[in-house]
Each structure stands twice: as C-alpha cells, then as structure tokens.
C-alpha cells in the first residue's frame with residue numbers, strides 16, 4: 365500500500381517536497397491517526413493551520429452547509445459571507461478595508477502591490493521594499509523576492525527588482541537602508557520559518573518610526589503568528605506598534621484555504637477597480653468558515669488558554685538538558701538545541717514516539733500545537749520531547 369502510494373506520488377507529482385514516512389488518514393481535535401491506526405499528538409497543526417484542532421465539528425458543519433446552499437458566485441456579485449468576514453477582520457485589527465485571496469503568498473502579493481502603488485502616488489518611480497534576512501513571505505515571484513534566503517537561488521532568477529534585505533533585528537541597518545525610494549518595510553513580528561525568532565520591541569518601534577517619517581508603509585506578515593497563535597488575535601496587538609497593512613492566511617480558514625490583506629483606513633483606497641483580483645477569493649464557503657474560526661478563536665478564554673498552554677510547555681522544556689533556549693510567544697515556540705544535537709533526527713524519533721513537530725533548522729525544534737489539547741497532552745508532549753533529546757544526547 366505505502367510503497368504503491370509512494371511510487372505513484374513520485375510519478376505524478378512534481379518532486380518539490382520531501383515527505384514523511386507516515387501517512388495520516390484521519391484527524392480529531394489535537395490528534396492525528398495514520399494508515400495503520402497509530403495515534404499522534406499534533407504539535408505542528410499542519411504548519412499553524414489547524415489551530416482549533418482537526419475536523420472541528422462547527423467548522424465541518426459550517427463548510428458543509430454553506431457548500432450545500434451556495435458554493436461560489438465569483439467577485440462579480442455582492443456576497444454577504446464575504447462582507448461579514450471583512451467587517452470582522454477589519455474591526456478586529458487595523459480598521460481599514462480588506463482584500464481577499466487564497467493563501468499567505470497572495471496576501472503578501474497584495475501588500476506589495478499596495479506598497480508600490482502608494483509609492484507611485486508619492487512620485488516614486490522605482491520603489492524599494494525593505495525586508496529582513498531570515499524572513500519568509502511566500503513563493504510567488506513577489507513574495508519570493510521579499511524572502512532573501514530563497515531569492516538568492518540563481519536557478520530561479522531573475523527576481524523582482526526593488527527589494528532590499530537587512531540583517532535580522534538590526535534597527536541601525538534598517539535605518540541605513542532607507543532611501544528616497546523606500547516604499548515599505550515588510551516583516552513578520554516573529555520570524556516563523558526561520559525557526560521562531562521574535563523581533564525586539566526596539567526594531568518594531570524603529571520600523572514604525574522610520575516608515576512614518578519617510579511616508580512609507582509598514583507591512584506586518586501575520587500569516588503564521590496571527591489568528592490567536594501567540595495568545596492575542598494578532599501578534600502585533602501585544603505591542604508596541606500597529607502596521608499600515610497586515611496579511612493573514614494559514615489558521616484563518618482552520619484548514620480551508622483563504623488569505624487576506626487588511627489595510628488601515630489611510631491605505632485602504634490605494635487599490636482601485638481593476639488593480640487586483642482573484643477568482644476564488646472570499647468565496648462563500650471560505651468566508652463562512654473563516655468567520656466561524658474568528659468566532660471560536662477571538663474569545664478571551666481561548667486566547668488566555670493559548671498563553672497558559674504556551675507557558676506550560678515553555679517552562680516544561682526550559683529545564684530539559686540539551687535545551688539552550690525556548691523562543692517565541694503563546695503556542696509559537698522555537699526550541700534551541702545544544703551544539704551537537706540534530707533537530708531533524710530528534711523530529712524523526714519523536715514521530716516514532718507519536719508526536720508531530722518540525723525542525724526548520726538543524727539546531728531548532730518548532731512547536732505549533734493546536735489550541736485544544738488538555739494539560740495532560742501538553743505535558744505528554746513535553747515529556748516525549750525531553751525523552752527524545754535525552755536519547756540523542
């Protein structure tokens with residue numbers, strides 16, 4: 365069975381991913397089950413997507429009933445689910461209008477477009493967007509060009525012009541990178557794919573002050589850190605500054621694809637009719653599901669629970685031999701490992717023990733658990749991680 369699936373995968377899919385040894389066939393809350401009936405505790409959430417747990421009954425019901433009633437009408441028509449969701453997103457973040465799309469990459473693509481057109485209105489013919497090394501914004505040519513490590517791949521050249529990368533969390537380098545052509549600073553508040561590295565308040569404040577002085581825009585990519593992951597609905601809400609544009613995706617649809625670029629009131633009119641579009645974007649099913657996700661996540665008790673579980677896991681791991689540091693906030697955690705420990709090896713041994721997480725760099729385990737596990741399950745996860753690190757030491 366497995367061998368046959370693997371053979372067909374190799375034959376019929378472009379080989380852009382290295383996939384796991386196990387085949388997941390069913391999910392329920394914080395748990396996943398493989399084709400042999402083995403149970404796994406999910407500390408990855410499909411990379412920060414299924415934050416409310418797998419196959420949440422209210423999301424299943426919302427998607428199925430909307431699909432049965434009205435599936436898709438295109439953006440040529442008004443749509444109440446879309447407007448409802450936009451209103452919620454806007455009022456719950458930075459207050460301006462929303463552009464919908466289908467992924468994080470596309471949300472950032474929209475932000476890049478807004479930033480460039482905003483600059484054009486200020487008379488800038490060759491706009492520049494400043495990004496940070498280690499940042500990740502997606503895989504289309506715009507988002508890729510904003511992702512310094514991957515933009516360096518010459519086999520994929522040429523990249524889009526107009527992107528300048530500075531060292532991670534270096535506010536002085538950021539200040540020096542500003543020119544008359546600066547259109548925007550685009551950044552995560554906590555770099556996720558890099559291995560969970562939060563920016564200091566100092567750099568966030570510098571980014572806000574510098575963009576404001578220059579008349580440029582500050583773009584926060586909340587694709588991974590947003591929708592409750594850090595213990596507030598949006599990570600920037602824990603301070604110290606607000607962006608002009610915010611992008612969201614991943615957990616926004618709870619497993620259903622949707623992305624959004626939210627503007628401030630001042631930047632919300634930059635894109636006009638014909639400037640941007642997407643066939644599927646903001647469709648009734650995606651919109652209803654995302655609104656339900658926000659209903660469920662944006663509750664003080666749940667956000668408190670995310671912080672509580674995060675602290676529980678953090679303090680459990682901080683005492684473990686072989687753990688150098690635990691970075692991040694809420695349930696977005698990077699576990700820094702001692703020299704000589706091999707993150708991917710520990711990830712594999714954890715998989716064999718029934719715990720799913722990933723290792724975005726050799727010295728780091730990344731934890732993006734679901735918000736719906738019990739204290740006991742959180743402790744079990746910590747225990748397994750400690751055991752696997754102990755065996756690898």
Ligand SMILES: *Cc1c(COP(=O)(O)O)cnc(C)c1O
Pocket residue numbers: 466467468469470472500501502503552556557585586587588589613614
């Ligand atoms: C995953 C991610 C993206 C890209 O999202 P896709 O849905 O894969 O296109 C962009 N930015 C951040 C911070 C991400 O974590």
